[in-house]
Amino acid sequence: MNPNESNAPAKKSLLDVSFDELTRIMTDWEEPVFRARQIREALYVQRRTRIADITTLSKSLRDRLNAHYTLRQLSLEAYIESEKDGTGKYLWRLADGYKIESVVIYEGRRTTFCISSQVGCPLDCKFCATGKMGLLRNLTPGEIIEQVLQMEHRIGRRPTNIVYMGMGEPMLNYDSVMQAAETLTDPDGYGLSPRRITISTSGVIPGIYRFADEERPFSLAISLNSVDDDVRRQIMPISKKYPINDLLDAARYYTEKSGRLITFEYVLLDRFNSTREDARKLVKLTHRLRSKINVIPCNATDEAYRPPSAEKTAVFREHINERSRRITMRKRKGWEIQAACGQLYAENQRRKKSKKS
Numbered sequence: 001m002n003p004n005e006s007n008a009p010a011k012k013s014l015l016d017v018s019f020d021e022l023t024r025i026m027t028d029w030e031e032p033v034f035r036a037r038q039i040r041e042a043l044y045v046q047r048r049t050r051i052a053d054i055t056t057l058s059k060s061l062r063d064r065l066n067a068h069y070t071l072r073q074l075s076l077e078a079y080i081e082s083e084k085d086g087t088g089k090y091l092w093r094l095a096d097g098y099k100i101e102s103v104v105i106y107e108g109r110r111t112t113f114c115i116s117s118q119v120g121c122p123l124d125c126k127f128c129a130t131g132k133m134g135l136l137r138n139l140t141p142g143e144i145i146e147q148v149l150q151m152e153h154r155i156g157r158r159p160t161n162i163v164y165m166g167m168g169e170p171m172l173n174y175d176s177v178m179q180a181a182e183t184l185t186d187p188d189g190y191g192l193s194p195r196r197i198t199i200s201t202s203g204v205i206p207g208i209y210r211f212a213d214e215e216r217p218f219s220l221a222i223s224l225n226s227v228d229d230d231v232r233r234q235i236m237p238i239s240k241k242y243p244i245n246d247l248l249d250a251a252r253y254y255t256e257k258s259g260r261l262i263t264f265e266y267v268l269l270d271r272f273n274s275t276r277e278d279a280r281k282l283v284k285l286t287h288r289l290r291s292k293i294n295v296i297p298c299n300a301t302d303e304a305y306r307p308p309s310a311e312k313t314a315v316f317r318e319h320i321n322e323r324s325r326r327i328t329m330r331k332r333k334g335w336e337i338q339a340a341c342g343q344l345y346a347e348n349q350r351r352k353k354s355k356k357s
């Protein structure tokens with residue numbers, strides 16, 4: 001399972017440690033509790049990247065922290081940027097040699113960070129390059145948080161929004177995903193509004209119920225992509241386990257329990273889900289739910305999963321615009337830089353192989 005270049009991390013990241021845990025550690029080390037607050041401020045307000053630079057702490061405490069923890073585990077393997085819209089895609093190398101992707105997308109005043117939650121993904125959606133990798137491992141909270149801190153540092157700007165739509169299924173790495181989201185929204189730390197973080201699931205129903213029952217304050221999106229069970233099973237094998245009606249029941253439970261809207265993402269794929277009839281069914285099936293729907297033309301490079309033609313997309317758009325204002329058609333961002341998840345990773349691996357052969 002380890003990649004050839006594996007170099008297992010010797011130390012845990014301080015970003016993996018929640019504030020409560022940090023407080024416990026300081027107590028165990030017979031340090032005053034306010035040290036935990038100083039460390040949180042250094043990491044998430046002052047954005048220190050080295051423990052040695054946390055000068056609010058004594059030298060001996062910094063040395064002790066340094067002996068047990070690190071602060072950076074991601075190094076940049078590749079970066080590409082769209083000349084058309086500035087979309088930037090990062091390929092990070094983790095301490096054990098695995099690689100993950102993150103994307104920054106600019107839309108008007110919004111700066112959205114699209115982050116990964118797993119190395120690879122077990123769900124095998126057919127239009128997705130990450131699905132072809134299978135699951136290699138879950139990311140730790142620190143590896144999730146660090147994607148945000150590193151991108152922010154590189155572009156010199158805080159994100160307005162964070163979406164868990166990179167590699168992986170967030171509901172299958174639930175605890176780490178939630179810990180990272182809590183850390184990023186801690187008002188005494190990084191301080192992002194919880195509503196600005198979207199957890200996007202391909203439809204892992206137990207995760208949706210848990211998310212609702214735990215009254216998580218983050219936004220929730222479901223990647224729906226078809227309103228026909230046969231088609232959805234073909235393009236998203238998870239649908240064999242969790243059919244559309246059960247998924248919509250879970251979505252309804254969430255909206256009623258939270259009083260909030262849910263977002264359905266709908267990737268337009270030629271030959272699968274982009275006819276006028278599909279548009280009609282999409283409106284019909286979702287109009288009773290407190291929801292909004294984002295329709296996005298597919299970004300895949302696989303010949304079998306292409307976006308529909310401009311004409312077909314226009315017909316789809318007209319049909320839904322006539323019937324629902326909750327549905328928005330989004331533009332493809334970063335098309336020419338392979339901004340859909342897993343594509344930069346796949347390209348990087350392909351180049352490595354062709355160099356070797």
Ligand code: SF4
Binds near residue numbers: 123130
């Ligand atoms: S689309 Fe998301 S859930 Fe599906 S295989 Fe890709 S990463 Fe996994």
